[in-house]
Amino acid sequence: MSTRQPVIEVNHLIKTYGGARPVKAVRDISFAVQLGEIFGFLGPNGAGKTTTIRCMLDVIRPTAGTIRVLGLDARKDGLAIHRRIGYIPGDVRLPGDLTAKQFLDRCSRMAGLEPVLLKRLLTRFEVPLDRKLKSFSKGMRQMTAIVQAFMCDPELVILDEPTSGLDPLGQRSFNEFLIDEAERGLTVFMSSHILSEVEHTCHRVAVIRSGALVAVEAIDRLRERAGQVVIVDFDDAVQESWLRAVTGVQAVEHNHDGTFHLKVAGSIDPVVKELARHTIRRLAIEEAPLEDVFMKFYGGEAEQ
Amino acid sequence: MIAPAHAQARVGGQVEARLKTLPVLTATLRESQNLIGAACGYIVVIGLLVGLLLPAFKTLNLQAYMTGSLGAMIGGTQPSPGTTLFAIYMALELYGSFFMLLFGGVLAYAAGSSIARNIEDTTIDLTLARDISRVRLYIEKWAAILIAATIIVATAIATTWVCTLIFQSASLTWRWFLLANVDVGATMFVIAGAGMLVSAVMSSGRSAGGIAVLVVVFWYLCQTFGAAGDRLSFLKYLGPYSYAPSSQVILSGQWLDPWRLLVPVAAGLIFGLAGLVYFQRRDITA
Numbered sequence: 333m334s335t336r337q338p339v340i341e342v343n344h345l346i347k348t349y350g351g352a353r354p355v356k357a358v359r360d361i362s363f364a365v366q367l368g369e370i371f372g373f374l375g376p377n378g379a380g381k382t383t384t385i386r387c388m389l390d391v392i393r394p395t396a397g398t399i400r401v402l403g404l405d406a407r408k409d410g411l412a413i414h415r416r417i418g419y420i421p422g423d424v425r426l427p428g429d430l431t432a433k434q435f436l437d438r439c440s441r442m443a444g445l446e447p448v449l450l451k452r453l454l455t456r457f458e459v460p461l462d463r464k465l466k467s468f469s470k471g472m473r474q475m476t477a478i479v480q481a482f483m484c485d486p487e488l489v490i491l492d493e494p495t496s497g498l499d500p501l502g503q504r505s506f507n508e509f510l511i512d513e514a515e516r517g518l519t520v521f522m523s524s525h526i527l528s529e530v531e532h533t534c535h536r537v538a539v540i541r542s543g544a545l546v547a548v549e550a551i552d553r554l555r556e557r558a559g560q561v562v563i564v565d566f567d568d569a570v571q572e573s574w575l576r577a578v579t580g581v582q583a584v585e586h587n588h589d590g591t592f593h594l595k596v597a598g599s600i601d602p603v604v605k606e607l608a609r610h611t612i613r614r615l616a617i618e619e620a621p622l623e624d625v626f627m628k629f630y631g632g633e634a635e636q
Numbered sequence: 637m638i639a640p641a642h643a644q645a646r647v648g649g650q651v652e653a654r655l656k657t658l659p660v661l662t663a664t665l666r667e668s669q670n671l672i673g674a675a676c677g678y679i680v681v682i683g684l685l686v687g688l689l690l691p692a693f694k695t696l697n698l699q700a701y702m703t704g705s706l707g708a709m710i711g712g713t714q715p716s717p718g719t720t721l722f723a724i725y726m727a728l729e730l731y732g733s734f735f736m737l738l739f740g741g742v743l744a745y746a747a748g749s750s751i752a753r754n755i756e757d758t759t760i761d762l763t764l765a766r767d768i769s770r771v772r773l774y775i776e777k778w779a780a781i782l783i784a785a786t787i788i789v790a791t792a793i794a795t796t797w798v799c800t801l802i803f804q805s806a807s808l809t810w811r812w813f814l815l816a817n818v819d820v821g822a823t824m825f826v827i828a829g830a831g832m833l834v835s836a837v838m839s840s841g842r843s844a845g846g847i848a849v850l851v852v853v854f855w856y857l858c859q860t861f862g863a864a865g866d867r868l869s870f871l872k873y874l875g876p877y878s879y880a881p882s883s884q885v886i887l888s889g890q891w892l893d894p895w896r897l898l899v900p901v902a903a904g905l906i907f908g909l910a911g912l913v914y915f916q917r918r919d920i921t922a
Contacts, residue, residue, distance in 0.1 A: 349921070389765050392919040411769055419765035425757045429666065441659040442766035446652040480762070485651050490765075 337403050338364035339488055339519040340371075340388065345397035347383050347543075357383040359543040360397070365521055365536075370514050372534035372551075373523040376630050380543040381523040382422050385492050388521075389419060402488060415443065418481035422492035422523070424473050428466030432459050432476050439480040447483035454479065456509055457502075470497035478506060482513070489513075491522040495529060507533045531622050539629040546629045551622075558620040559597040562604075565590060567611035578606045595620060660763065660773050664780035667753070668746040672784045675742040676791040679730065683795030686725045687803035693721060694805075715887040722799070723808035727886040730792055731816050733877045737856040739788050740827045741849045747781040747831020748848025751915065753841025756922050764920070774912050778832050785824035789817055808886070815891045819880035822900045826876045827852060829904030829911070836911035839922050876900035 340363075347358040358380040365371040375381050386392045388399050390410040399406035401413045426435055440447045454461075457475040468476065474497040481489055495503040503526070510520055510533055524530050530537055531551060538548040549557075559582065575584045575592060580603050585593040591614070596603050600617060607615070665672075686693075715724050728734075751774070754760035763773060796813065799806045831848040838844035855875030862872030872878040879899040885891050 349919075386761070386920075389761070391761055391764055392921060411767055414765055415767045417765070419762070421758055421761045421765075423758055425759055427663070427667075427759060438659050438663065439762070439766065440654065441656050442763060442768050444653055444656050444767045446654050448651050 338400075339367050339369075339402060340365035340521055341398075341400040342384070342388075343398045343400075345384065345387060345399060346395045347380070347387060347392065348395045357543055358387070358394075358540075361538075361540065361543075361545045362397075363538050363545065363548050365519060367519055368514055368517055369536060370510055370520040370522070370534045372530040372537035373521065373540065374525075374527075374530060374537055374626060374629075375523075375540035376525075379540045381540060382492055383543075384540070385422075385490055385521075385523060388490060389414070415445070416487045418484070418486035418489040420474075420477045420481045420489070420491045420494045422496070424470075424477040424497075426465040426468070426473055426476060428464060431462055431464055432468070433461040435465055435476065436461075436480055436483065440484060443484050445484040449485050450479070450483045453482055456505060471499060471502060474498055475502065486518070488519045488521070491520065493523055493525060495524070495526060503529060527623050527626050539626065541630060554622055554625050555619060557597075558622050558625045559595060560600055561618045561620050562592075562594040562596055562600070562607070563614075563616040563618070564592050564594065564607055564612060565614040566592075567613045570610055578603055656767070658776055658779075660768060660776035661780045661783075664750055664777050665783060668750070668780070668784055671742055671746050672787055675739050675788055679739070679788065679791045680795050682729050683726070683792070683799055684802075686722065686729055687799035687806045690722055690725070690803060690805050693725060716889045718809075718889060719887055720807050720809075722803075722806040723813065723886050726796060726808065726813075727816070727883040731820065731883040731886055733856055733859045733883075735792075735820060735882065736823050736827070736859075736875075736877050737852060740823060740852045740855075743781065743785050743788065743824055744827050744831045744848035744852045745845040746784055747778075747828050748834045748838075749841040749845035750777045750781060750832070751835040752838045752844035755839045755920055756841045758922060760920060770916050771912065774832070774836065774915050777835075778828065778908055778912075781828045781831065782825070785821070785828055789820055789824065792820070793817055809889065812885050812889050812891070816882040816885040818894075819882035819885060819897065822880040822897045822904075823876045823882070826900040826904035826907065829907035833907040833911035833914075836915035836918070839920075876903065 342364070343362050345358055345361050346356075349355045349357055361380075361384065373381050373384070383392065387394050388401055388406055390406050393407065402416055404413050406413060430438065436447065436450065440450075457479055459472065459476050459479055465473065465476065474495070478494060481491070495506055498506060507529060510522075514520060514535075522534070534551055536548065536550050537554070539546050547554075570592070572584055572586055572592070575581060575594060578594075580596050580598050580600070581594050582597050583595040585595075587593060594603065604615075715727075719727075751760070754763070760773075764770065793814070796808070800808070827848075830851050834848045834851070835844050838847070855877065858871040858874040859877040861868050862870065862874075862878070876899070879896045
């Protein structure tokens with residue numbers, strides 16, 4: 333695979349589940365993931381995230397469209413792909429009668445590869461190797477799943493909500509680990525519900541809703557789109573209607589402490605200049621939370 | 637955040653390869669070990685009880701029982717004059733159509749739930765996302781079930797052998813006894829194939845196991861009612877037992893028409909391969 337070729341290439345993927353009432357789980361989606369990228373795949377429950385991931389792994393077969401992973405056809409060259417990837421399923425269930433050590437050994441045997449990164453991973457993620465998996469908490473099971481996905485030094489990892497069940501410390505540690513691994517050339521495709529995680533970890537995101545892609549954008553571009561929030565406290569009386577009329581102001585909120593919260597899209601300069609006509613007691617400018625943008629996508633208000 | 641521009645592709649094949657050593661087969665045997673262990677335990681207990689109670693059995697009018705309809709249904713035939721009492725009881729208790737019902741049922745559950753359980757609990761995703769093809773997964777599971785069947789049959793043989801060592805009056809003609817086990821093997825083969833087919837089609841372990849057991853129960857009922865009267869005798873040919881009548885070999889001291897064993901063996905292959913074809917094509921969804 334050349335370094336310029338996308339690591340994952342999904343073209344016009346459609347997946348319809350059969351039966352008396354066919355369900356269109358994925359509706360003609362296309363995107364590409366580049367080498368060394370941490371690509372977030374966001375969407376509400378039932379949006380089609382897991383279906384897309386399972387199509388990539390050839391666990392379910394697309395109704396139409398093609399998927400290429402590491403330059404190979406996901407349908408025809410599944411085994412060759414699987415030798416080079418790591419995977420964490422969305423709902424991690426592990427064979428309870430095995431110890432973590434036995435389970436990891438089984439995973440390594442199924443991959444046909446030595447777990448070269450196992451020792452390093454165990455220093456980062458605490459997994460009690462000699463305990464039976466049935467005694468593990470959800471977080472510990474998740475840690476074990478993380479270790480098995482990365483231990484054979486894959487070129488690509490496909491992660492379906494990888495931090496689900498981890499405590500905040502574990503989530504942070506995992507996100508730092510992902511960034512380090514991406515620096516080493518690992519490509520990461522991860523679905524997630526946790527917006528802050530995506531915001532701090534991913535380079536780009538795709539947002540899927542009701543089986544259709546509503547956006548594929550760089551996080552930085554999304555931040556621009558989210559705009560900024562200006563918190564201003566005037567010394568003199570200012571009408572809310574006047575603030576709404578200022579160019580660039582999208583929304584105004586008047587708080588009980590007398591401050592105004594202005595949501596600004598685009599350049600902040602004309603807004604500040606306009607506000608300066610009044611006497612300002614306090615002024616703060618913050619980045620708007622990305623959550624607002626995602627919620628728009630989730631809610632279907634975004635540009636299609 | 638911008639993707640690292642300096643990122644270099646990791647080159648595949650850098651990690652040292654290791655032997656796979658049939659991971660799915662060993663996992664399947666591990667998953668069904670309690671079930672198979674219970675069946676083997678039951679065989680040992682029954683075998684030892686028969687040997688232990690043999691002196692008491694001598695006082696029973698066994699001939700009357702065997703000529704009765706129930707005895708005929710279970711054993712399939714009347715014992716030949718040279719058949720020992722121990723052989724008759726082993727034929728009735730372990731090698732009659734009960735064997736198919738009880739131990740075949742256990743095997744059917746193990747086979748039926750083998751793939752479906754992994755689909756239900758989603759652990760199959762972790763397997764198929766590794767270097768294991770669907771064909772390999774299926775064949776390893778099938779092989780594991782056949783090994784389980786072999787373990788059950790071997791336990792019956794070993795128990796009988798131990799009985800002949802421990803109990804003075806426990807004796808039988810080994811030739812017919814071992815040939816009876818070939819019949820049992822053929823029956824277990826078709827049960828394993830049918831169970832794999834059910835497992836390949838379904839996505840719930842318990843339901844698939846239950847349906848596979850129902851298939852065996854249906855075969856048992858066909859055999860039982862088919863043996864009960866001439867008008868229903870056609871029913872016998874729907875199940876595998878009439879093609880591989882293990883107890884009849886022990887009781888009659890002859891192995892009639894061994895080519896008939898090809899019927900359950902061929903049926904087992906057809907069921908198993910049909911399951912493989914379906915599993916290879918299906919969407920794996922719980």
